[in-house]
Amino acid sequence: MKDKNIYLLSTRPLDKTLVDEARKRDITIESISFIKTASIVARNISEEIKELASKSITAVFTSVNGAEAVIEVLEKNAIQSAWKIYCIGSATQSLIKKYFKSATILGNGKNAAELSETIIENGVREVIFFCGNQRRDELPEQLQKKNIEVKEMVVYETIEVPVKVEKSYNGILFFSPSAVKSFFSVNSIPADTVLFSIGDTTASEIKKYSHNKIVVSDFPAKDKLVEIATDYFHKTNNPND
DSSP, rough: OOOOOEEEEEOOOOOHHHHHHHHHHEEEEEEEOEEEEEOOOOOHHHHHHHHHSSOOOOEEEEEEHHHHHHHHOGGGGOOOOOEEEEEEEOOOOOHHHOOOOOOOEEEEEHHHHHHHHHHHHHHHHHEEEEEETOOOOHHHHHHHHHTTTEEEEEEEEEEEEOOOOSSSEEEEEEOOHHHHHHHHHHHOOOOTTTEEEESSHHHHHHHHTTOOOOEEEESSOOOHHHHHHHHHHHHHHTTTT
């Protein structure tokens, strides 16, 4: 039997519990951050967000970073708005539920295309999209094609921090297109390294740089991606389980 020790690289930090669970299955996960995010809410945008807090708006968040930036402006004790909210991912939804006590989450998609369809089907006519400086085009373009007004408010920036990796891994976990670009800007990988993607958009970015096997998560959550990666290699090493 081949060496059962499997080594994975996560391109973002992971909770210790996820790493510990993987280790129980003879899988070691090492984490290196290839991007960083920072709130860039300008004074005028900050004041506008505070004004919106007391209004009835339809807000769209496609990442935890966007939600965190807005929460930072409003401060958790001030968030009493009855916003209607659409978001992507379980982590973003959990954060919104925690701090936006009076808000109603009307839709949660696994990607921009799915979330756009929900917004369109619900007959929304105007949204405020809290996004980053490297936001993807899919959501605003799909909404605007249906004559839905999209007001974008850039509240955080994504900064690539490439790191040269000196070892080979059995698998690499990617959580965003930006991390993919950052990683491959200074790294190449063996042909047998399996790449795990949190969604279709990130997978599309991977295909620009690699022909390696890609396994895509069916839901955009980091714990789900870790589960998929560990299951994949556990089954590979234990085919009779």
